[in-house]
Structure formats: C-alpha cells, structure tokens
Amino acid sequence: MAQDQTHEPIIKVRGLSKYFDSFEALRDVSLDINRSEVLCLIGPSGSGKSTLLRCLNFLEAYDGGEVRLEGDLIGWKSTTDNPRKPLKSEALRRQRQNIGMVFQQFNLWPHLTALENVAEALINVKRMSKADAQDKARVALAKVNLSDKERSHPANLSGGQQQRVAIARAIAMEPKVMLFDEPTSALDPELVGEVLGVMKEMASDGMTMVVVTHEMGFAAHVADRVAFLEKGRLVTCVPPQDIFSRTPDDPRVDAFLKTYRERNVV
Amino acid sequence: MELDLFIRYGPSLLSGFAVTILCWIVGSLGGLVLGFVLACLYRFGPAPLKWFIFGYVEVIRGTPFMIQLFILYYGGPSVGILLSPVQAGIISFIVYGSPYFAEIFRSGFNAIPEGQIEAARCVGLSETRIVTRIVLPQMLVPITAPLTNFFIILTKETAILSVVTVPELLYETQTMASETFTFVEPFLVLSIFYWLMVIGTSRLGAIVETRVTRHLRRT
Numbered sequence: 204m205a206q207d208q209t210h211e212p213i214i215k216v217r218g219l220s221k222y223f224d225s226f227e228a229l230r231d232v233s234l235d236i237n238r239s240e241v242l243c244l245i246g247p248s249g250s251g252k253s254t255l256l257r258c259l260n261f262l263e264a265y266d267g268g269e270v271r272l273e274g275d276l277i278g279w280k281s282t283t284d285n286p287r288k289p290l291k292s293e294a295l296r297r298q299r300q301n302i303g304m305v306f307q308q309f310n311l312w313p314h315l316t317a318l319e320n321v322a323e324a325l326i327n328v329k330r331m332s333k334a335d336a337q338d339k340a341r342v343a344l345a346k347v348n349l350s351d352k353e354r355s356h357p358a359n360l361s362g363g364q365q366q367r368v369a370i371a372r373a374i375a376m377e378p379k380v381m382l383f384d385e386p387t388s389a390l391d392p393e394l395v396g397e398v399l400g401v402m403k404e405m406a407s408d409g410m411t412m413v414v415v416t417h418e419m420g421f422a423a424h425v426a427d428r429v430a431f432l433e434k435g436r437l438v439t440c441v442p443p444q445d446i447f448s449r450t451p452d453d454p455r456v457d458a459f460l461k462t463y464r465e466r467n468v469v
Numbered sequence: 470m471e472l473d474l475f476i477r478y479g480p481s482l483l484s485g486f487a488v489t490i491l492c493w494i495v496g497s498l499g500g501l502v503l504g505f506v507l508a509c510l511y512r513f514g515p516a517p518l519k520w521f522i523f524g525y526v527e528v529i530r531g532t533p534f535m536i537q538l539f540i541l542y543y544g545g546p547s548v549g550i551l552l553s554p555v556q557a558g559i560i561s562f563i564v565y566g567s568p569y570f571a572e573i574f575r576s577g578f579n580a581i582p583e584g585q586i587e588a589a590r591c592v593g594l595s596e597t598r599i600v601t602r603i604v605l606p607q608m609l610v611p612i613t614a615p616l617t618n619f620f621i622i623l624t625k626e627t628a629i630l631s632v633v634t635v636p637e638l639l640y641e642t643q644t645m646a647s648e649t650f651t652f653v654e655p656f657l658v659l660s661i662f663y664w665l666m667v668i669g670t671s672r673l674g675a676i677v678e679t680r681v682t683r684h685l686r687r688t
C-alpha cells in the first residue's frame with residue numbers, strides 16, 4: 204500500500220454537492236487530483252469555481268459527497284452521520300496545514316511586515332522558535348524573489364509583491380497541495396507576469412496545484428489538465444490541448460472560450 | 470478670590486479628585502474588560518448567550534446611569550447586597566460603561582476583513598490566536614478614537630456618583646460651596662480638574678493612535 208500511494212491521486216473528490224440555502228452551488232462533482240499535477244479550473248462567473256476550491260480546505264462546509272486528501276476525509280468526522288458532524292477544530296487545523304491557499308485579494312495581515320506575515324504560522328502553528336521561523340520565512344521570500352522586501356508592510360508593496368508574499372506565506376508551511384483562487388485577477392496587467400512566473404516555477408518544482416483562473420495562457424501552457432465548470436457541474440476535465448488547440452468537444456466549453464478567442468487571448 | 474479658601478479646602482478638593490480618578494479608572498477599565506468579554510461572547514458564543522448579551526446591552530444602554538446607581542445602592546440592601554458608596558459607585562460604573570465598550574469592540578471585530586481571517590484559518594491558526602494576533606492588533610486602529618472619546622465622556626459621568634454620597638470631586642466642591650457661600654472658586658477648581666483628566670486622556674489616545682496606525686503609513 205505505502206509505495207502505491209504516490210500513484211494514487213492526492214485529492215479525491217466524490218459526488219460533491221454544496222447548497223447556499225436552497226441554491227445548489229455544486230452538484231455531484233467528482234474529480235481526482237494527482238500528485239505534482241497542475242489543475243486549472245475555468246468556467247463562467249458564478250459557476251462554482253471558488254466554491255469548489257473552498258470546499259477542498261473546508262472554508263465552505265460541503266453538504267454531500269466527500270473530499271479526501273491522501274485518504275483523509277476533509278472537514279467531517281464521517282459521511283454516514285446524519286446530520287454530519289464537523290471535525291474538532293484541532294483536527295481541521297491539522298488538515299488545513301497540508302493545504303495552502305492564495306486568494307484573489309491577497310489577504311495579507313496589514314499590521315505585520317512581509318517577513319512577519321510569512322513567519323506567523325511557523326511560530327504559532329508549527330511552534331518553531333522565532334529565529335528558526337524567520338530563517339524559514341526568508342527562504343520562502345527568496346523563492347518568490349522578495350528577499351529585499353522582508354521589512355515592508357503590505358501597504359508599501361505593489362499588488363504583485365503582496366500576492367507573492369501571500370504565496371510565500373502558504374509555501375512556508377510546506378503544504379502538500381496549493382489552491383489558488385484567481386491569484387492575478389486583482390492585479391494591474393503589468394504585474395500579472397511576476398506572479399504567474401512564480402507559480403510556473405512552483406509547478407516545475409513539482410507542487411500539486413489547483414488554480415482557478417481567467418488566464419487562459421497559463422491554463423494552456425502550464426496546466427496538466429483543465430476542468431470546466433458550469434452551473435455547479437463539472438462539464439469536462441481534460442488536457443489543455445483538447446480544448447485550446449482544437450475545437451472543444453463540448454459546445455458549452457466552446458462557447459465560453461469563444462469570448463477569449465475573440466479578444467485574441469488564446 | 471480668597472486664596473485662603475483654597476488652603477482650607479485644598480486637601481478635601483484633592484481627596485475628591487483622587488476619589489474621582491479612582492472611580493473613573495477602576496470603573497472604566499472594568500467596563501472595558503467586561504465590554505470586551507461581552508463582545509467576544511457575542512461573536513463566538515452560542516446563540517442563547519447572544520440573546521442574553523443583546524438584552525443586557527439594550528437594557529443598560531436604555532436606562533440612565535443615575536437610576537442604575539440608585540437601584541444598586543438603595544435597592545441592593547433589600548436583596549442582601551450591602552455596599553459602601555464607593556463600592557456601589559465603581560460597580561455601577563463598570564456595568565454602565567460595559568455595553569458601550571462592547572459595542573465599540575463589536576464594531577472593531579467587524580472592521581477586520583473576513584478574508585484575513587480565512588487566510589489565518591488556512592495556515593492553521595487557532596481561533597484564539599486569530600483574535601490575539603490578527604484581529605485585536607488591527608482592531609485598535611478603528612477603536613482607539615471611539616474608546617478615547619468614551620473615556621472622556623466617563624470622566625464627567627463620575628459626577629453622578631455624588632448623589633449616593635461618594636466623596637468625589639463634585640461632592641467635595643458642593644460641600645465647599647455650601648459651607649463658604651462661594652461658587653466661582655470651587656467650580657473653577659472643579660472645571661480645571663476635569664479638564665486635566667480630559668486633556669490627559671485625549672493626549673494618551675493620540676499617542677496610542679499614532680502607534681497603532683504606524684503600519685498603515687506609506688513610507
């Protein structure tokens with residue numbers, strides 16, 4: 204079993220559903236994410252991309268189905284209780300340490316410097332000494348090319364720099380999977396490249412990544428597979444060439460990509 | 470003005486000032502702490518507790534301080550609560566201030582963007598750490614001014630304690646006025662004392678505000 208594990212998908216999503224009151228935001232989504240894979244989630248606004256991503260680390264408590272990370276059920280004690288009982292916060296926090304997340308709005312803590320943002324959880328979650336945590340945080344900041352900004356507060360960083368600090372904050376925890384929710388959508392166009400560059404580097408280092416994005420260039424060139432969501436349903440999940448370099452089989456995907464083709468982005 | 474008046478009444482005025490400061494500091498810091506606890510319970514506690522706190526805030530804010538003080542001091546003995554004037558004054562001061570402090574803290578909690586808290590959860594920070602490390606330090610930015618303001622309001626509310634014979638500043642001033650038939654002098658002194666408290670509080674508030682907003686300044 205143990206040696207088999209590396210061939211097993213690292214995340215298994217089965218029959219996932221999520222309701223906001225009576226609105227069905229996700230319906231019966233099943234998806235495997237393999238180790239070191241880059242999976243891009245695309246789809247129209249409101250199709251449930253963020254919701255799906257947030258179910259993976261239980262920022263949203265999903266209602267039906269399951270999410271497993273290396274076999275470990277995320278968030279719930281079991282799927283058979285009715286109603287389901289959430290894990291103790293201690294256990295959920297342990298799971299979340301394996302799943303890094305990067306948000307569209309960066310969500311840095313503005314009262315802390317770049318270095319402190321990255322070191323915070325190393326000290327208060329991983330229980331490292333302050334000196335060790337800072338060393339490790341410096342390594343993470345170097346990975347995102349921000350060694351010279353460690354003493355800056357977020358207010359004094361550009362959007363692209365803030366997002367790279369946010370990435371460093373996540374990778375310093377050495378997660379097994381990284382989730383990105385439109386990491387470049389809040390950035391000025393000239394800053395998008397520096398963030399995507401860091402993400403490409405992470406991908407080539409073998410990080411498992413799930414990326415919600417409108418950057419079709421990134422999806423086409425970096426993703427191993429692209430999943431298309433519509434109205435809370437997973438329409439297709441295929442290698443990028445199947446939808447970018449020829450006409451997609453599914454008319455819904457074709458219609459969605461047409462809007463990009465018309466603007467010459469793909 | 471007769472200067473020997475001040476020499477005669479100086480000690481009692483100063484002692485009144487000391488009692489005022491004592492009631493004000495203990496009462497308002499107590500109210501601050503109680504208010505913070507209420508705000509935390511309101512935010513993180515179970516639903517029935519929320520309703521209780523909501524009711525408490527509405528009732529205390531909806532009644533005059535003097536009535537609360539009367540009920541505690543004159544009504545207390547009938548239910549076995551016997552308090553000295555100073556004790557009753559301080560306790561009712563704590564109770565009176567707490568809902569206002571709770572409201573200030575509640576608005577402070579709301580001022581922190583949810584995304585920052587989600588980011589903290591994602592790296593595995595505990596809810597307690599999220600409050601102490603992420604929420605509280607930033608909350609000081611929007612709440613320092615209203616806190617300072619309310620501390621200033623409370624300096625003058627201490628005067629009400631004189632109605633239950635707490636020997637505070639107003640009480641001593643009135644004693645002096647009625648014994649000497651002077652009015653300008655005692656109330657001038659009274660005003661100066663309150664003014665000292667107010668100016669001290671606002672200076673302190675300004676210093677705190679400069680400190681807690683330092684990170685927001687672009688360099």
Ligand SMILES: Nc1ncnc2c1ncn2[C@@H]1O[C@H](COP(=O)(O)OP(=O)(O)OP(=O)(O)O)[C@@H](O)[C@H]1O
Binds near residue numbers: 253
């Ligand atoms: N907390 C919430 N409460 C109620 N409805 C919600 C909530 N979060 C999301 N929704 C709804 O669920 C649907 C899916 O939302 P989601 O944010 O996942 O879409 P998305 O694909 O990420 O869209 P976008 O590209 O605009 O970010 C939307 O219709 C949205 O209005």
Ligand SMILES: [Mg+2]
Binds near residue numbers: 253254384
């Ligand atoms: Mg979204």
